[in-house]
Amino acid sequence: MSVNIQMSIRKNMLFVRLNGELDQAVTEKLKIRISELIDKYEIKYLIFNFEKLNFMDSSGVGFIIGRYSQVRRRNGRIVICSMNRLIERIFNLSGLKKICSVAANETEAAKIVEVM
Amino acid sequence: MYNEIRTSFLAKVDNVMLARTVGVGFLVGLDLPLNFLNEVKTVISEAVTNAIVHGCLSNENKYVQLNLSYDAKNIYIEVIDDGVGIEDVEKAREPLFSTKLEEERAGLGFTIMEVFTDKLEVKSKLNEGTKVLMVKKYNEQMELS
Numbered sequence: 001m002s003v004n005i006q007m008s009i010r011k012n013m014l015f016v017r018l019n020g021e022l023d024q025a026v027t028e029k030l031k032i033r034i035s036e037l038i039d040k041y042e043i044k045y046l047i048f049n050f051e052k053l054n055f056m057d058s059s060g061v062g063f064i065i066g067r068y069s070q071v072r073r074r075n076g077r078i079v080i081c082s083m084n085r086l087i088e089r090i091f092n093l094s095g096l097k098k099i100c101s102v103a104a105n106e107t108e109a110a111k112i113v114e115v116m
Numbered sequence: 117m118y119n120e121i122r123t124s125f126l127a128k129v130d131n132v133m134l135a136r137t138v139g140v141g142f143l144v145g146l147d148l149p150l151n152f153l154n155e156v157k158t159v160i161s162e163a164v165t166n167a168i169v170h171g172c173l174s175n176e177n178k179y180v181q182l183n184l185s186y187d188a189k190n191i192y193i194e195v196i197d198d199g200v201g202i203e204d205v206e207k208a209r210e211p212l213f214s215t216k217l218e219e220e221r222a223g224l225g226f227t228i229m230e231v232f233t234d235k236l237e238v239k240s241k242l243n244e245g246t247k248v249l250m251v252k253k254y255n256e257q258m259e260l261s
Contacts, residue, residue: 002133021136024165025129031220055136055154057161058224066220086154093231094224 002026003053007037012044012076013113015106019052027063034067044076045113049106051082061094068099077101077116079109120185127172127180127197135164135182142184143191148254155232156191156252162225163195163248170215171199171246191252193233198245205238 003020014037020026037043046067050056068078081103083091091097103109121142125131139160140153148156164180172178181196202208209230214223230236235251 021133023129023132023136023161024169025132027220028129055157055161057158057165058222058228059161059165061222061224062220065222086151086158090158090228093228094222 003030005030005033007034009037009041009043010110012042013047013110014038014041014043014045015047015049017049017052021055022053022060022063023055023057024059027059031063031066035070038067038070042074044071044074045116046071046076046078047103047106047109047113048078048080049082049109050080050084050087051105053087054084056087056090058090058094061090061096064096064100077113079103079112081105081109117188118185120183122181122183124179124181126176127168127174127178127199128176129165129168129174131180132161132164132168135180136160138182139184139193143186146186146191146254152254156193159229159232159250159252160193160195162228163193163250166225166248167195167197167199167246169221171197171201173200175199186254189253189255190234191254193250193252195248196245201242201244202238202240202246203242205240209236209238 003018003026006017008015078100080100101112103112136157140157167180183194185192209226211227212223214221233250233252237249240246
């Protein structure tokens with residue numbers, strides 16, 4: 001796989017840190033793993049840390065929309081933090097900012113979640 | 117000046133990363149800005165993913181072709197599959213249209229290809245396949261001279 005994934009859970013928050021490239025090959029596998037965690041631990045808030053993500057195409061967008069509809073069932077939310085400029089362009093172009101919150105880093109992302 | 121490569125690989129999603137890498141590697145001599153290379157990488161990824169997932173329906177016995185060339189002014193990216201073809205190209209090019217929305221596809225592939233290149237041409241025949249050609253200008257000055 002073209003990506004390294006690190007995940008951690010704190011209360012009802014799932015932190016997903018991606019290092020590498022997010023494309024169709026990665027999302028097909030990641031979808032299953034994350035979906036299981038969301039259901040098993042009743043995750044409401046999904047926080048993606050994209051600090052070390054250096055590539056994402058529309059497969060990544062579809063993947064985030066899919067996770068959004070999953071946490072939405074629990075009135076949850078997705079927060080994306082530490083995006084680089086290329087990812088941010090895809091993010092803006094795709095309209096993802098209408099359904100996801102954006103934070104500068106994980107600490108700020110957790111704060112956004114806490115006031116919800 | 118003119119240069120060209122033709123590649124062919126199995127229609128597996130694991131090969132999309134290879135396709136992107138080939139594209140960027142081929143252009144390395146042109147000394148292009150990182151932002152520009154990222155756009156090329158993204159459109160190759162979109163077109164090749166489409167060819168594999170929609171064209172070849174992830175049938176791993178089929179092949180996808182990626183041909184790249186450049187002249188003094190433009191970069192040409194061609195992605196060809198001999199898959200199922202697109203029934204309505206106009207509709208497929210509309211933002212957010214996808215035949216596979218239930219499989220979490222965003223329906224943004226062609227939109228991104230259009231935004232990140234200067235010309236996008238899609239030719240398709242049902243049950244014969246699809247050919248996508250993208251042209252991206254990299255040397256604006258050449259146009260003036």
